[in-house]
Amino acid sequence: MNNLKPCSHTKRWLPLLVKGRLHGIVLWYLRMHVKRCNNCTEAIEALRAAEECIAAAQQASRNGPGELSSDRMATLEDLFREGQPNDAQ
Numbered sequence: 001m002n003n004l005k006p007c008s009h010t011k012r013w014l015p016l017l018v019k020g021r022l023h024g025i026v027l028w029y030l031r032m033h034v035k036r037c038n039n040c041t042e043a044i045e046a047l048r049a050a051e052e053c054i055a056a057a058q059q060a061s062r063n064g065p066g067e068l069s070s071d072r073m074a075t076l077e078d079l080f081r082e083g084q085p086n087d088a089q
């Protein structure tokens with residue numbers, strides 16, 4: 001990953017901007033700043049990617065094992081029957 005270096009005066013606000021929790025003049029200021037600042041733009045993109053990963057992980061954990069495809073379920077059942085889980089890592 002690149003070395004992300006958002007500006008010191010915007011750093012604490014960027015996560016809130018990504019989460020849509022800013023309003024009014026702070027929101028306006030940050031949007032204006034990010035448009036012109038490559039460092040903050042990169043930081044925002046990284047934060048958005050991280051948010052998407054977290055959301056996907058939360059979704060997967062909500063769905064639980066019911067989300068496994070039938071192929072994977074069959075493989076798991078085979079492994080349980082054999083009593084020898086695949087050790088390959």
Ligand SMILES: [Zn+2]
Nearest residue numbers: 007037039040
């Ligand atoms: Zn900046």
